Amino acid sequence: MLRDATCRISSYVGSRDIGVYIQNLGHHFCPGQTFTAYGGTTGVYGPYQYQWRYKMNSSAPWSGIVNTNPYQDNLTLTVPANFFGVIYIELTATNGTDTETYSVGVLSDYLSCPHNRPAEDAGIKTVPSLDIFPNPASDHIQLRLSRPVSGKTQIVVMNMLGKVYYSQPVHFGNSTEDQFVLDLPGIPEGQYMVVIQTEDFQQISQFTVLK
Numbered sequence: 001m002l003r004d005a006t007c008r009i010s011s012y013v014g015s016r017d018i019g020v021y022i023q024n025l026g027h028h029f030c031p032g033q034t035f036t037a038y039g040g041t042t043g044v045y046g047p048y049q050y051q052w053r054y055k056m057n058s059s060a061p062w063s064g065i066v067n068t069n070p071y072q073d074n075l076t077l078t079v080p081a082n083f084f085g086v087i088y089i090e091l092t093a094t095n096g097t098d099t100e101t102y103s104v105g106v107l108s109d110y111l112s113c114p115h116n117r118p119a120e121d122a123g124i125k126t127v128p129s130l131d132i133f134p135n136p137a138s139d140h141i142q143l144r145l146s147r148p149v150s151g152k153t154q155i156v157v158m159n160m161l162g163k164v165y166y167s168q169p170v171h172f173g174n175s176t177e178d179q180f181v182l183d184l185p186g187i188p189e190g191q192y193m194v195v196i197q198t199e200d201f202q203q204i205s206q207f208t209v210l211k
Helices: 002-013
Strands: 019-023 034-042 049-056 074-078 085-094 099-108 130-133 140-145 153-159 164-170 179-183 190-197 202-209
Touching: 019 085, 019 099, 034 049, 034 085, 034 099, 049 074, 074 085, 130 190, 130 202, 140 190, 153 179
Parallel strands: none
Antiparallel strands: 019 034, 034 074, 049 085, 085 099, 130 140, 140 179, 153 164, 153 190, 190 202
């Protein structure tokens, strides 16, 4: 009986299961910013080899393996200068016997990066602010820009994981405070982003849906 118990304890301690995580990674990054993601593992029977991949938004394909050193436990990426949305980072770790994968999404936006907005000098207009109300919302939101815009304007509504619920070209008009009412049928409760994109700028704001 003692021998059987010892074998069971030995089998438990010798578990080869791997846990994988990505640490010290913020939730928001500026377009054009370079950041580093650090990976880690839990478990036994190393050393571990790592494979890093990434993709821009949930519907995009994964990149190929981007680290040339299989023992590299970090990944450095530069956010494209004109990219807004969610960047997904995936880490796969293996010790030759067991393999585990972990992924995380980080947001690239302009809300956290006021220094990216052009100054209003030399004939350059500042990026207009975007207000959303009511917030929290239920079945509709009203979008208001602080100054008129012209030309092609695109509105995108997505959740914090990058799933797109609405994407349409719109016309704001020529009022001093351009406004647009957007219906939200069938959107579940949660946190969302609204992206206003024109030929001259991109603006992002967040809102909450409560039913």
